[in-house]
Amino acid sequence: MPTYTPPLRDMQFVMHEVLKVSDEFKALPPHAEVDADTINAVLEEGGKFAAEVAFPLNISGDTEGCKLDKSTHEVTTPQGFKEAYAKYVEGGWAALSCDPAYGGQGLPFVVNQCFYEMMNSANQAWTMYPGLSHGAYECLHAHGTEEQKKIYLPKLTSGEWTGTMCLTEPHCGTDLGLLRTKAEPQADGTYKITGAKIFISAGEHDMTSNIVHLVLARLPDAPVGSKGISLFVVPKFKVNADGSLGERNAIYCGGLEHKMGIHGNATAQIVIDGATGTMVGQPNKGLAAMFVMMNAARLGVGNQSLGLTEVAYQNALAYAKDRIQMRSLSGTKAKDKPADPIIVHPDVRKMLLTAKAYAEGGRALQCFCALLLDKELSHPDEKVRKESGEMLALLTPIVKAFITDNGYEAATMCQQVFGGHGYIKEWGMEQYVRDARINMIYEGTNTIQSLDLLGRKILGNNGATLKKFGKLVGQLVEEEGVNEKMAEFINPIAYLGDQMTKFTTEIGFRGMQNPDEVGAAAVDYLRVAGHLVFGYFFARMAQVALREIAAGNTDPFYQAKLQTARFYFAKLFPETATLMRTARAGSKVLMDTDLALA
Incomplete structure (x- = not known):
């Protein structure tokens, strides 16, 4: 059976020693009083909830799955899920980072993200x-x-109700401009919504008394394509004027998807048969409003894979220390045993360190992005809010795609550490692999994220925001460029930072002549950008570790951090050279292939 220990020490290191979040919060009026002790206390309790309440339901929830009663359209979640959710609400966890005006605790978003990393490690489906x-x-x-x-925010804040996002339809995936769900205006100002949605996570369940569906649909006179989409809130149960629940709305679950992973979550086919809804935002501007939810979801999906990377690593590490098999190539290490623990073998260490590096790099990036969101929402200086939002927009597709790609690779490697036992259900590793696979697909496939990064976020503003991130790299290089102990961390990011300008300009120029060049290069480009970002944060983490060691701190945590950073730059970061070469190979070898694909 798997185990899980919340990585509180590493979270504290990233927040307090690398990002110095408490100092940042002093400039944010809503969070000015939030200090390190408060954050640590909240996350320590959050870790207990994750490890003691959610984690024990992970394998059983995967085995049992969700059940749909087709006569009533009601879904029953796995045993224990509903009770765990009641504890979640009772503990106030739903309200952690929500607005106090609606009953929230008003804590910074970065605290919520760290809590959710632990929850995703414990049980992504729940x-x-x-x-x-x-x-x-x-x-x-x-x-x-x-x-x-x-009507809705107090209940969503408390967790008494849950919410969904109803975008995708059977005939269209990411291309929401093709959606057909209709919204007909009614005399009382409401709308009658009719259509069908698929792949709706948590679309129906028995854990709360109401579910708040946010639904994309078209008005009768809407323009074609994505410019003709409006957004509506369509509750499972209508809400009376006094806030009590009224009659059942005509929105229900028509079927559950039979999936590769996340079996404990109800991925619903939603039928909307003249349901009553109210418009959110302006007519035909629904996609812009929904992007608030979609961007939050993309950060969340990256966090899901971060959580899986961490828990898979923890269990693979424990197994590698315990499992004995063969002798070390460099001589016997466990003389009192008939064989050595497999952790002595170089390639086993490579797999473990890959997962560890991807977890620690992902955690630093996630916390940085959460801090950017806090600043975008709460900083009193409009310029800081704007720049924080721009930087977050640049990094969001990297969070979603790079961390989820890495998470699947890490989970697969950790499964490999177990050998044949990794393929057996009771060890838990095959579930992590199955669960991790969806994260690369939903909330916009990773190819979509790559096109968004290169086409919209970088080429769309002539690299202006990328240059701002480049300045962060440049400042670190200038600060530590003459420090010989930092050379192994600084030189790689300085070199790649210089290359990125030429690389981006080249791809952009080709794209102006043939847009397929952008499509052909985008996935490789995002991974290069992801490594630049991870490299920057590993250099910052190494900087802190070296300073602590120089000051006489003997905590082995800092030496471990340096060893992980060295591994990352030696074994993972060099992937960028190959990626830039394949990106530059162009679109011809992909598109001039009609005979090969006949």
């Missing part, structure tokens, strides 16, 4: 039920009417 509510909350908080906020 965590998706409350996790999706945060996106619905953010969307309504930003674009809802005062009446909608009054």
Whole structure:
């Protein structure tokens, strides 16, 4: 059976020693009083909830799955899920980073992200039920009417209700411009919504009394394509004027998807048969409003893979220390045993260190992005808010695609450490591999994220935001460039940072002549950018570790951090050279292939 220990020490290192979040919070009026002790206390309790309440339900939930009663359209979640959710609400975890005006605790988003990393390690399928509510909350908080906020936000904040995002339809995936769901205006100002949605995570369940669906649909006179999409809030149960629940709305689960992983989460086919809804935001501007929820979800999906990377690593490490097989190539290490623990073998260490590096790099990036969101939402200086939002927009597709690609690779490697036992269910590793696979697909496939990064976020503004990130790299290089102990961390990012300008310009120039060149290069480009970002954070983490060691700190944590950083730069970061070469290979070898694909 797997085990899980919340990585509180590494979280504290990233937040307090690398990012110095408490100092940042002093400039944010809503969070000015939030100090390190408060953050640590909250996350320590959050870790207990993750490890003691959610984690024990992970394998059983995967085995049991969800059940749909087709006569009533009601879904029953796995045994223990509903009770765990009641404890989650009772503990106030749903309200952690929500607005105090609606009953929230008002803590910084970075605290919520760290809590959710632990929850995703413990049980990704269960965590998706409350996790999706945060996106619905953010969307309504930003674009809802005062009446909608009054009706829905207190319940979403408390966790009494959960939320969903209903985008995809059977005939269209990411191309939402093709959606057909209709919204007909009614005399009382509401809308009658009719259509079908698929792949709706947590779309139906028995854990709360109501589910708040955010639905994309078209008005009768809407323009074609994505410019004709509006957003509506469509609750499972209608809400009376006094806030009590009214009659059942005509939105229900028509079927559950039979999936590779996340079996404990109800991925629903949603039928909307003249359901009553109210518009969120402006007519035909629904996609812009929904992007608030989609961007939150993309950060969340990256966090899901971060959580899986961490828990897979922990269990593979424990197994590698215990499992004995063969002798070390360099001589016997465990003389009192008939064979050596497999952790002595170089390639086993490579697999373990790959997972560890991807977890620690991903954690630093996630915390940095969460801090950017806190600054975008709460900083008193409009310029800081704007620049924080721009940087977050640049990094969001990297969080979603790079961390989830890495997470699947890490989970697979950790499964490999177990050998044949990794393929057996009771060890838990095959579930982590199955669960990790969806994260590369939903909330916009990783190819879509790559096109977004290169086409919209970088070439779309002539690399302006990328240059701002480049300045962060440049500042670190200038600060530590003459420090010989930092050379092994600084030189690689300095070199790649210089190359990125030429690399980006070259791809952009080719794309102006033939747009397929951007499509052909995008996935490789995102991984190069991802390594630049990870490299920057590993250099910053190494900087802190070296300073602590120089000051006489003998905590082995810092030496371990340096060893992980050295591994990352020696074994993982060099992938960038190959990626830039394959990106430059162009589109011809892909598109001039009609005979090969006949």
